[in-house]
Amino acid sequence: DTAVSQTPKYLVTQMGNDKSIKCEQNLGHDTMYWYKQDSKKFLKIMFSYNNKELIINETVPNRFSPKSPDKAHLNLHINSLELGDSAVYFCASSQVPGPNEKLFFGSGTQLSVL
């Protein structure tokens, strides 16, 4: 019974397409995140939502739009995909937004833009 699940696991698409990645957590956590692991392997935060409200929005192009229909779900929609969007995207959750909270990560979505 996966705590943080994201789909799809792999996503291969053409430049210019629009795609979505879904994330769900069954831990009862209030806070969810999207992180991106780039080609140099650094994990960088993109967004954070607490109880459906956006609390962190890093300098991410506005082609990326997170949506949180309820506190158990945080989806990531990407418009007009570019080659540089190719990366592994990780969803995560924590009980509350505090800095000392452990993050629970999903297994990642590998996005390849051709």
Next chain:
Amino acid sequence: DQQVKQNSPSLSVQEGRISILNCDYTNSMFDYFLWYKKYPAEGPTFLISISSIKDKNEDGRFTVFLNKSAKHLSLHIVPSQPGDSAVYFCAATFSQGAQKLVFGQGTRLTINP
């Protein structure tokens, strides 16, 4: 500009010996540090953390050391076991405000039998 760096992309250690993974940071305002462990095809999982008011935190075989003056932390695993083979990420954050972890690029640890 990467504020957290792990300069060793890989490390190989004999089973039973000590593994030492290193991490450097540049932002002196960071005051909370964490290590995450990642197996292939899985997400990172929390391992151990340390607040800047401490210089050492221990949890079983894992100990994290913090040297604030050098802006350096290290993770010691002793004794190392084959199941410890994974990628280890160091992360730093601020103890105030919403959590925004800044990760290093990871070190791949291989424990040889």
